[in-house]
Amino acid sequence: MKYKKKTFCQLQVKLLTIQTLLTGWKISTSLQHQYHYVSDSKNWTEAQTFCRETYTDLATIENTEEMKQLINTVSSAGYNSDVWVGLYSKVEWKWSDGYTGSGAEFRSWETSDDEPDFVSANQFCVIIGGGGGWWDDDCSLKYPLICYRGTQLEPEYVLVNEAMNWSSAQRHCRENFIDLVTVRNDTENTEIQNLVPSGNWAWTGLSRDPNFYWSDQSNFSFSNLDNTANLIGSMRIICGVAALHRSGKWRFLPCERRLPFVCHSIPPPPVKRQVVKLKDEGGGLLCGSERPCCESWHPEKGKSPTSILKHFKWSHSCAQ
Numbered sequence: 001m002k003y004k005k006k007t008f009c010q011l012q013v014k015l016l017t018i019q020t021l022l023t024g025w026k027i028s029t030s031l032q033h034q035y036h037y038v039s040d041s042k043n044w045t046e047a048q049t050f051c052r053e054t055y056t057d058l059a060t061i062e063n064t065e066e067m068k069q070l071i072n073t074v075s076s077a078g079y080n081s082d083v084w085v086g087l088y089s090k091v092e093w094k095w096s097d098g099y100t101g102s103g104a105e106f107r108s109w110e111t112s113d114d115e116p117d118f119v120s121a122n123q124f125c126v127i128i129g130g131g132g133g134w135w136d137d138d139c140s141l142k143y144p145l146i147c148y149r150g151t152q153l154e155p156e157y158v159l160v161n162e163a164m165n166w167s168s169a170q171r172h173c174r175e176n177f178i179d180l181v182t183v184r185n186d187t188e189n190t191e192i193q194n195l196v197p198s199g200n201w202a203w204t205g206l207s208r209d210p211n212f213y214w215s216d217q218s219n220f221s222f223s224n225l226d227n228t229a230n231l232i233g234s235m236r237i238i239c240g241v242a243a244l245h246r247s248g249k250w251r252f253l254p255c256e257r258r259l260p261f262v263c264h265s266i267p268p269p270p271v272k273r274q275v276v277k278l279k280d281e282g283g284g285l286l287c288g289s290e291r292p293c294c295e296s297w298h299p300e301k302g303k304s305p306t307s308i309l310k311h312f313k314w315s316h317s318c319a320q
């Protein structure tokens with residue numbers, strides 16, 4: 001039988017046993033964010049600028065492990081109080097009927113109670129009491145409601161003396177009247193407060209965006225919010241701290257407050273070194289770590305190890 005010798009790179013490979021050895025390719029279970037404590041006191045916006053210039057951004061915290069890591073980072077620097085993190089909340093009150101005309105900014109907060117006080121960072125809807133004061137409160141609580149019929153500019157107020165949560169109250173008003181009530185001045189406020197059942201409160205149409213935001217635009221999913229009050233006053237935005245003296249729990253302070261802060265950086269991905277060995281059916285090593293594969297045999301960039309193998313050329317030649 002005539003035997004035709006083939007050089008390595010002229011070899012017409014019909015069947016290859018492929019052995020792929022991946023070195024240093026492991027699924028990272030390490031933390032996504034690396035934290036950096038900065039002891040200089042800055043307001044939240046200045047801290048954000050510093051973090052963006054020096055690292056990646058003000059700290060985002062996405063799970064319990066990261067929370068522990070942040071606490072360790074700050075504690076080991078010997079600090080044990082409030083630090084700015086990247087968290088914030090928008091205080092944009094809106095009327096249920098969308099009213100934005102004259103008097104839309106009228107408020108009658110119960111200041112003797114420090115309202116709006118955003119207790120437990122979970123009060124996004126507004127009730128009115130019999131004394132005419134307003135409270136921000138948990139939208140899932142059940143109160144009577146005040147709707148209006150007629151028109152937005154010439155409303156007639158209607159008490160619905162049946163306790164329900166804010167969303168149900170809104171639906172009820174929209175289905176049976178026009179909407180939940182909008183309050184634009186003291187005269188209207190007095191008229192409405194007189195409808196509130198004695199010793200109780202009633203839902204108004206005022207509520208706000210219940211979402212929380214991170215400086216780096218990450219989705220807010222993990223929560224570590226404290227159950228304390230967060231005094232909002234007339235602020236349009238409130239900024240988040242981790243309170244080291246309260247197990248790192250989060251609460252909100254005026255963004256102008258000067259505090260130390262925590263930035264994060266994103267560690268570079270683990271080095272993905274790979275050694276590919278190709279063997280022919282007889283087990284002879286065609287190429288590998290000792291003898292580099294021809295260039296056209298190299299995996300395509302960005303492909304996973306599995307898909308890399310599909311992109312080898314089985315039959316080819318290249319210059320030795």
Ligand SMILES: [Ca+2]
Pocket residue numbers: 115116117118119123135136137
């Ligand atoms: Ca409140």
